[in-house]
Amino acid sequence: MAVYVRVQALPGRHAPDGQGDRVPASYWIAAAGLTLAVVSHLPLGRPAAIAVATIVFIGGGLPHGAYDIALLRRAAALDRRRLSLVVAGYAAIVGAMALMWTTMPLFALILFLVVASIHFGEDWGMIEEPLLRVAAGAAIIAAPTIGHPGAVTRLFVAMSDDRAGVLVRVVIAIAPVALLITAVGIAVAWRSGSRNWATAMASCLLLLVAAPPVAGFALFFVFLHSPRHLAATRIVLRDMTLLRWLATGGALSATALFGWWMLQRMTIAPVGDITAGAFQLLASVAVPHLLLSRWLDRRLERTRSAVSG
Template identity: 25%
Template sequence: MSYACSSMSILASFPGVLACAAVLGLGVIAPEFTERPEVQWAPWALGLLGFGIPHGALDHQIPYGRTQARSGIGFLVGYLGAMAAVLLLWWIMPLAALIGFLIVAAFHFGQGDLYWSRVSRNELHDEATDPCDRFGAWLAWHSALLLLVRGLVPVALPVLVFDEMFAEAANALTGRLFGDSGQWAISELHRRVGLMVVGVVVVLHLATLVLETLRHPNRTRITLSEAAGSALLVCLFSVVPPVLAMGVYFNGWHAIRHVVRLLPIAEPTRAAARSGHWLTALAQFHRATLPTTVIALAMMGLLWWFVRARTGAVADFGLAALAMISALTLPHVLVVLGMDRMQAVWGRSRAGEVQL
């Protein structure tokens, strides 16, 4: 390939790690500052336009195969149909829609980090000598635990650690905006059990990384990086208020990683990215995603306008935007599953490695 995998990994991981570490430090040093509403919403106001919304705005440009791009009325109808189904669920069963969104989001977050985990190992070019690591029990355990940890931590910890804060926001979303009479509530027993489950999964994940280091010392840098990343996310979502933590994570960690993954395969950016001209590719990306980003923002505004009579509060735009983001998430996850299949993230490719 004509573009460097190592530069891709650095571009994908560095901004998110730096942003999450900075906000975590702020949460430890000045927790009262991170509780201010303007601080908590700042990453959303800045990040959604930069990467949050655009990271899924080229879904129609993702190739089915190595060269064929997604296009046509069938794709558009399917995408909009999935969005409409999610919005309908919000309208008739808001609490179920929220739970479904949390599950899908957890899978998607883990899905994104699993790709980069596979890429980092392919850079070593040593998997061909160890079929058990590639497709045996070890890889299955490692992949499953990484998927769980990187998905559960950003979604489950805010729900369990900041349970009262999350319940207030959840009830405002499902009740005030969509008229659900049911209340989000988690008993103290369920909260403790949930935290225990997350803790066990994290410990098992770290144990697999220790075993990998012992079996393959040349992967120490990779295993340490993954362990540090998981520890950073655990600390971030355990210390920093959920709105701020998720704003930094979603826009700075998840979205940027997906954009960097997307640049070498999407039609508008492929040539520049594969020749190593990342700034050019990024400029092309933002130019290409601008129309879809504007449409998505308009849809968020339209949803808020539709439910505004129930709230009368401009501040609830953030809640309406979250519901619209959930509608965009389902078809986006299905598109990324197609990317995973094309790039052999979940199984064996003809070349025996992830196809970047």
């Protein structure tokens, strides 16, 4: 989340000589495995493989947003009453998103894509212009439409309705621009010394094009995006014992998974389409996650300005 920009420099912006450029070893292992699977023509697009990739991106990706409330409490020093109000508001936004999937699914899908683009764009601190960062974040969504437009269309339709096919065509149209901007960001990161990040992001984008959409997204979300934010959050919450840290992430992720199950029970996604339901769950928690991260980012900026002044 945006806290990462202030706690530990994003590659290429405040990371001279490659510092702050670490990419988890698990990413390289997962990327090598996915590359081998793609070149070996393994059936990664079959239902069983898609289900496995879905479990990976939900189980491995949700925990990075599980510490939002703890971060807020640390930044704002809230008492119990105010904290309860914040938690209630957070839950209300999640509930509103879930309701939106039942009443306005196409709008919910568009909102999800916009929020995801903004959030993923926060990884690109070396790009100064906010709109260009959003475009770089959108490349994560756009890349799969180049290699697997049919699979992306089926997923979007399952998440909303038949009108989602038009949305896929819009995403395909913007894909070249988004990927070009991301290529510029990769070049800037490389020149700035963040070569691990640049190499990892370039390989990830290639795999997002080449691999089936859910497998490619799981690689990015679980092995590249989430670990960076988890590491930054751990720095902010370093006084938490490891047991409490793990228990917090596990409990809140389990709560989100219970919500996923409830979404399926409400038949928001077609029966049996666990992947559509998983992305709907991700969308439902992504909106409050982004709003809270933006608020924390502004508060940290004010605190830094006050200290420097």
